[in-house]
Amino acid sequence: MFQLDFSKPQHVHFIGIGGISMSGLAELLLSRGFNVSGSDGSASGLTAHLEKLGARISIGQSASNIEDGTDAVVYTAAIHPDNPEYAECVRRGLPLISRATLLGQVMKLYELPIAVAGTHGKTTTTSMISEILLNCDTDPTLSVGGILSSIGGNFRVGGDKFFVAEACEYTNSYLEFFPKVSVILNVEEDHLDFFKDLADIRRSFRAFAELLPADGTLIINNDIENVNELTDGLKCRVISFGHDAAADYHAEDIGYEASGHPHYSLCHGNEKYKVDLGVVGEHNIYNSLAAIAVSDLFGLDREKTLDALKRFTGTGRRFEIKGRIGDISIIDDYAHHPSEIAATLKAMEKYPHEKLWCVFQPHTYTRTKAFLHEFADALKTADTVLLADIYAARETDDLGVSSKNIADLINASGGNALYFSYFDDIENYLLRNAGAGDVILTMGAGDVYKIGDHLLGK
DSSP: OOOOTTTTTTEEETTTTSSSSHHHHHHHHHHOOOEEEEEEESOOOHHHHHHHHHHHEESSSSSSOOTTTTOEEEETTTTTSSEEEEHHHHHHHEEEEEEHHHHHHTTTTSSSEEEEESSSSSSHHHHHHHHHHHTTOOOOOOEEEEEEGGGTTEEEOSSSSSEEEOOOGGGGGGGGGGOOOEOOOOOOOTTTTTSSSSSHHHHHHHHHHHTTTTTEEEEEETTTTTTTOOOOOOSSSSEEESSSSSSEEEEEEEEOOTTTTTEEEEEEETTEEEEESSSOSSSHHHHHHHHHHHHHTTTHHHHHHHHHHHOOOOTTSSSEEEEHHHHHHHHOOOSSSSSHHHHHHHHHHOOOOSOEEEEEOBBBBHHHHHHHHHHHHHHHTEEEEEEEBOOOOOOOTTOOOHHHHHHHHHTTOOOOOEEEESSSHHHHEEEEEETTEEEEEEEEESSSSHHHHHHHHH
C-alpha cells in the first residue's frame, strides 16, 4: 500500500475532487504545501474554494487530466476501473490511493483522532463535536460531511492535537481509519448494494470498534439492539449513551420550545443539568449526548460545551431553513433512509406550521427497492407527499422500481401522495396549492434541494 509522505510535498491528483470529503483532504494537502490537481463532473462552491487555494481543477474526466509529474492519485468508491483517469493511472503505473486510505493516513498525524460513525446522524454529531471543540479554543482540524457555517465550509485546518472526521461504513471504508476515539450512533440496515444484510452490517461496526487501541475510547448508543455484541471483549474503554438510566449518559425531562427546539436534563452519574439545543428533533437529543460524552472525555469546559450546543443551528442540508415565499417556509433536509425520514417528520410535529408539503426524492434504486414499504410508512405522516424520480447516483439498473411505487403505497394506506416526473411540475403544483403558514420540506440525498432554491429565486 502506498504511503503518502506528508513531510515531502508531492503532486497529488484527486479523481472526484468536488466531493465533500475529497475536497477536505485536498485542502489539507494544499495547506501542507502539496501540488494538488483534480477533476469532477461539475463545478461547485467547493471546487471554486479549492481553486482559490491553488488547486488546478478540470471539469469532466479524461486521461489527459493526469499531468506529467503526478506522484499519486486519490479516488473515491464511486470511481470504477473503467473511469478514463483511473485507467490512465493504471496504464502509467501511478500509485492509487482510496479516499478512505488517505483519510486513515491523515489520522495518524494527530494526537487525538475522533471518528463518528453510524447509519444516521454522522454529520450533525460531527458538527456538534466540532462546535464544542471550537468554542473551547482547542484549534481542531475538522472534516465535516456538510457545510458548517462557523468554519465557512466543510473543512478546517487546525492544530495537530484534535482531528474530527465522519466515518462511513459504505464499502467498509472506515476500516482504513486509525481513531483514538470512536462514536457509534446507531446500526441499521442500509447500503444493501454492498452489505448482505443487517448481520453483515453489524459485523462491520464490530470490526470498526475493534480498531480502537487499548487506551482508546468507544462512545456508543446503548439503545442499539444487542449492543453487547458490538462491545463485549473490546480492549478499549466503553462509554454509553441512550434513552434510559442504564446508559452512562441519558436524558430526562424532555421538553420543546415553541420553535420546536428541545431542552432536557442530562443525567450522568450523580450529575443532572439542563441542556438547550439550537437544532430541532428528538433524535438530536441523542446526538448531543454523544457530543457531550466526547467533551467530558477530554475534560472540556462544561459551560462552553453547553453554549456551543445551544448556538449550533445545524449543518447545510440538515433541517436547513432555506427561506420564505410570502408566508410559506421552505426547509431542506438530507434524510434518505426511512429512519431518518421518520425522525425529520417527527421533528416537524414540534415545528410551527399549518400544512406540511413533503417533497421526497429517493436515493438509489437499490435503497428504494429494499425499503419500499418502509419509505411509504415513514412518509405518510406528512399532509401531502410529492414524489420526484429516483436519484440514481452511481447506479444504472432501475431494478424495476419507481417513485410511483411509493406514492401508490402511501395512497393505499390512507395517505396523500402524488408522483411527478419533473421538478418543474412539482414547483408549479406547490405554487398553486401551498398556502400561508405552510411548510415545504424538500428531502433526499440527491438534487431535490434545487426545488426549494428555484422557488426562492436562487
